[in-house]
Amino acid sequence: MKHLNLRIQHFAFALCLFLIATSAMFAQQNTGKIKGTITTSDGELAVGVNIILKNSKYGTITNEDGAFEFSRVKANTYTLQVSLTGYETLEQEVNVVTNETTSLDLQLKVSNKQLKEVIITNNRAKLFPKQSNYVSKMPLKNIENPQVYNVVSADLLKEQAITNYEDAMKNVPGIQKIWESTGRGGDGGSYYSLRGFETQANIVNGLPGLSNGSLDPANIERIEVIKGPSGTLFGSSLVSYGGLINTVTKKPYSGFGAEVSYLAGSFGLNRVTADVNTSVDDADNVGIRINAAYQTENSFQDAGFRTSFFVAPVLSYKVNERLSFLISTEFMQEEKTTPSMLFLGRNSPVQYANMNDLNYNTKLSFYSNDLSIKNPKYNLQGQMNYKISDQWTSQTALSRGSTRSNGYYSYIYDNENSQRDFGILITREQSQTITTDIQQNFIGDFKIGNMRNRLVVGLDYFSKNTIYNGTGWAWVYNVNAQGEKNYIDPATGLIVPGNPARDRVLTQSSVDNILSTTGVKDNNIKDATYSVYASDVINITSKLIAMASLRLDYFDTEGNIKTDADDYNQIALSPKFGLLYQPIEDKLSLFANYMNGFRNIGPMINGSTGVSKTFEPEHANQLEFGVKANLLGDKLNATVSYYDIKVANLVTADPADINNSLQGGEAQSKGFEFDLNANPFKGFNIIAGYSYNDSKVIKGDESNVWLETGKRPIWSGPETLINLWATYKFDYGSLNGFGLGFGGNYASDNVTLDSKVTGKFVIPSYTVINASVFYNVSKFRVALNINNITNKEYFNGGWSTINPQKPRNVVASFTYKF
Known part of the structure; x- marks a missing residue:
């Protein structure tokens, strides 16, 4: 029975991957591509710019080279909209032709409003997000928060080929695994020492998420290790005197x-x-x-x-x-x-x-x-x-x-x-x-x-x-x-x-x-x-x-x-x-x-x-x-x-x-x-x-x-x-x-x-x-x-x-x- 259940799991997972691949293959028919580069008015590469094709499901952001790409876009005429805080919104008409690539080079102009703050989400921000909605139970930038927390991002997990949650903690100052995940009832997850006190990773998106076993990193957007006794906002049942570990999971985004x-x-x-x-x-x-x-x-x-x-x-x-x-x-x-x-x-x-x-x-x-x-x-x-x-x-x-x-x-x-x-x-x-x-x-x-x-x-x-x-x-x-x-x-x-x-x-x-x-x-x-x-x-x-x-x-x-x-x-x-x-x-x-x-x-x-x-x-x-x-x-x-x-x-x-x-x-x-x-x-x-x-x-x-x-x-x-x-x-x-x-x-x-x-x-x-x-x-x-x-x-x-x-x-x- 054990081997039968294992085979059923193997088959179900293989079927899931097959359906994903098949869907992607059919999606490529009658489609084209759009790619390009965006710079700012001073000639710098524009990183983290939001780009959408209006009245469609397509959206993306530019990478660290200011580049973007839309794959498998249905052949049609679209209006491409580019927006970045502090710059004028740019719109460009784009014609997508089947099996062809449309290339664009666009430049943003500084907004006349001269907004005081320009926040650019780039590769550095992925490794250390500037803001958290969970640490103080409200949107608050790290530089404004009088509390210390450390972040382990999904990009860092990928760089280090992390296959278990415990290894992710090695990137956080002041925390150390002291007890393996035993699987026993009630508290079978791994124990860590944090600022000298024991704690476990049992909070997900700011809410309880207990486990008697190990945690899988596949669905992690980032891990927030919030330092210090945090009973005021998180209570007593799931946190320690040294702090808490909050796992932020991946959310849907625009497009495919x-x-x-x-x-x-x-x-x-x-x-x-x-x-x-x-x-x-x-x-x-x-x-x-x-x-x-x-x-x-x-x-x-x-x-x-x-x-x-x-x-x-x-x-x-x-x-x-x-x-x-x-x-x-x-x-x-x-x-x-x-x-x-x-x-x-x-x-x-x-x-x-x-x-x-x-x-x-x-x-x-x-x-x-x-x-x-x-x-x-x-x-x-x-x-x-x-x-x-x-x-x-x-x-x-x-x-x-x-x-x-x-x-x-x-x-x-x-x-x-x-x-x-x-x-x-x-x-x-x-x-x-x-x-x-x-x-x-x-x-x-x-x-x-x-x-x-x-x-x-x-x-x-x-x-x-x-x-x-x-x-x-x-x-x-x-x-x-x-x-x-x-x-x-x-x-x-x-x-x-x-x-x-x-x-x-x-x-x-x-x-x-x-x-x-x-x-x-x-x-x-x-x-x-x-x-x-x-x-x-x-x-x-x-x-x-x-x-x-x-x-x-x-x-x-x-x-x-x-x-x-x-x-x-x-x-x-x-x-x-x-x-x-x-x-x-x-x-x-x-x-x-x-x-x-x-x-x-x-x-x-x-x-x-x-x-x-x-x-x-x-x-x-x-x-x-x-x-x-x-x-x-x-x-x-x-x-x-x-x-x-x-x-x-x-x-x-x-x-x-x-x-x-x-x-x-x-x-x-x-x-x-x-x-x-x-x-x-x-x-x-x-x-x-x-x-x-x-x-x-x-x-x-x-x-x-x-x-x-x-x-x-x-x-x-x-x-x-x-x-x-x-x-x-x-x-x-x-x-x-x-x-x-x-x-x-x-x-x-x-x-x-x-x-x-x-x-x-x-x-x-x-x-x-x-x-x-x-x-x-x-x-x-x-x-x-x-x-x-x-x-x-x-x-x-x-x-x-x-x-x-x-x-x-x-x-x-x-x-x-x-």
């Missing part, structure tokens, strides 16, 4: 376009993607865009695999000039094995002095391809925008999602028995998480006196229901870091009777037989959050901007619906303030902010008295200041910032009663970040980042591996991170279209375990170097990417885990645009 890519690489990598966009009607009021991907890949170890199928249809409908709708969906089928992670013991002295002493054979997975877990997921988002007036817009958004975990999940956990071995522990999961989110925002842009106000007022309802079923946990056998097995039961210290080498193996039948005695889980957890928030960005002067925001959050949970003992509700207030001054308007800004985040803490039962005890919400407060620059005609975008985050009301152990908990712990995370996106000369782009983080438990427990006073928390990741990626594309001579890419990442030592009880274990620092060579023209792109060129053996980790990463690997990619 299609792109198909194939990537093949080391460890059995095969990936096919398709991106098809079309306008349904001649007036471009209805648009459809579909992104799809199919991927198979093996592990670099002796066992392990991942197979996924992803499709994301999107529909846009412009009813009239005031009312529009956008419906986005994502469907994903994923099956994989649990990635190898060694868990060091957390309750006794660590048995290994360092990585050399551990002597980890990273070619071994300690697992089996027969024990996989499936993570099907869907996400539906609907948005209605209604322009109430020239000053006010209503935005109604609905998000509905479901993510499942069905299959085998395992731990490789230190037995802590002085034998230097790890137990293989397995459970069979059957869980589902269902989320619903409804937001109503009113977004205004108006003046009070001479002060411009950009205001968002919103209501937010979010509910989550997580159902945990499946078996309990079972021990199968022990293994050391070199792969040697033994069958000594850690609970009894005795060798398992019978023939364990035959009966305790990593096959479905053997593991199911062992799990049959572990019982079953039966949990059904529900909670809901009701919120109201407001945020106002005020231009006190054209150069001085202030931001003031506030959220009121009511959290109501039933906990496990089978008992009332864990029911509770809480109210939290979350403020946010920012101040920004532009010595050079729209070019240079000095900013400072105060931001707040919070987390609701569930009731805990005193193990000594049996009495349930409630706690106040935890609160994180950030102070930050820095500089943002947008200089040299958009050729240099940079942000430098210093932050200080303090968390209060942490729950810690009661020193007088080990079974009781108290509230009052404190932690601090402070650091420095630098982000650069530059295009110093034509064809050359560079992205670079540096971050330093100093995290410490200020007030906690003695001998607590999770929260020990004076220690760096074991989820904080490396103190220092550096990222770099640079590309150069030749635009002249015989090398025209060819390009080179070079970059890599550095991470300092990572303390994955540190307490008085366990001692300290450090994952060593590493430097990984990557490179690419490519040929890119208007219709197709061919590239070869080599990752980890020096074949560096390196590891990530957190919460006492050690995760081996990929050795040297190669990815070849081919992309064709219709």
